[in-house]
Amino acid sequence: MIPAQKSAVFYRLFWIYLRWSLKRSFGSLRAHLPDTLRHCRGPLLMIGNHHTWWDGFFILALNELILKRTMYVMMTEEQMKRFMFLRRLGGFGVDHREGKDALSVFRYTTGLLENDPNALVVIFPSGVMTPYGDTPSYKEGFARIAALVPGVQIVPCALKATHIDGQYPDVFIRCGEPTNTQGMKSGDIFINSTQRLDSLIASQERLVLKKDFADYTVFFRGRAPVSERYAAVKEQVTPQ
Numbered sequence: 001m002i003p004a005q006k007s008a009v010f011y012r013l014f015w016i017y018l019r020w021s022l023k024r025s026f027g028s029l030r031a032h033l034p035d036t037l038r039h040c041r042g043p044l045l046m047i048g049n050h051h052t053w054w055d056g057f058f059i060l061a062l063n064e065l066i067l068k069r070t071m072y073v074m075m076t077e078e079q080m081k082r083f084m085f086l087r088r089l090g091g092f093g094v095d096h097r098e099g100k101d102a103l104s105v106f107r108y109t110t111g112l113l114e115n116d117p118n119a120l121v122v123i124f125p126s127g128v129m130t131p132y133g134d135t136p137s138y139k140e141g142f143a144r145i146a147a148l149v150p151g152v153q154i155v156p157c158a159l160k161a162t163h164i165d166g167q168y169p170d171v172f173i174r175c176g177e178p179t180n181t182q183g184m185k186s187g188d189i190f191i192n193s194t195q196r197l198d199s200l201i202a203s204q205e206r207l208v209l210k211k212d213f214a215d216y217t218v219f220f221r222g223r224a225p226v227s228e229r230y231a232a233v234k235e236q237v238t239p240q
Contacts, residue, residue: 002092005088006090011089022061026171037067047193051130056075056086074109074121077094125142172204174203
């Protein structure tokens, strides 16, 4: 495995760049978080669906804007070797082949959660990106990790980037309630957590389809579409 090599200076500079990049690439970022998550104490293990290359960066933005935790993201070694700068942001690379390096990964990840009550470890349990609409196959590693860390709470997180009305896609993030897994067996943790994640994904799909964004907070708006910019310029130059 490839451990994280966090750099506070690099992280701060990258966040400035990422915020700019998100605003240039997306129409808005909207999120819904329960109050229990906003005020939660103790380490968190967040599991999410994985459809785009941006997903880890969406959660990084969520963390910077709201959660304010020490964030780590589990990645594949292959991806990590292609983008080694992600180590400086808290990324760590693992070999997902069955049994390969499993003990080292468990020790490392449980250490992150046990040694920092403000830790946020993000795992995409599908292990790979899957197209929207496809049913992912989840791996049980996150549940085994959670079973080893007393006091850790699991948070499901549904991510979606899609076009609504504008030229640029909008980002939707919907998080569920944190669940304490203490005393639970890994098999029960796995079933409970993945069912909650699937339910959250389905709920967000319905809300986005209906354009029902009442309980989402807009954390930033990005570039206006060309049509809006054109209309604004036209209004300014058109004689009254």
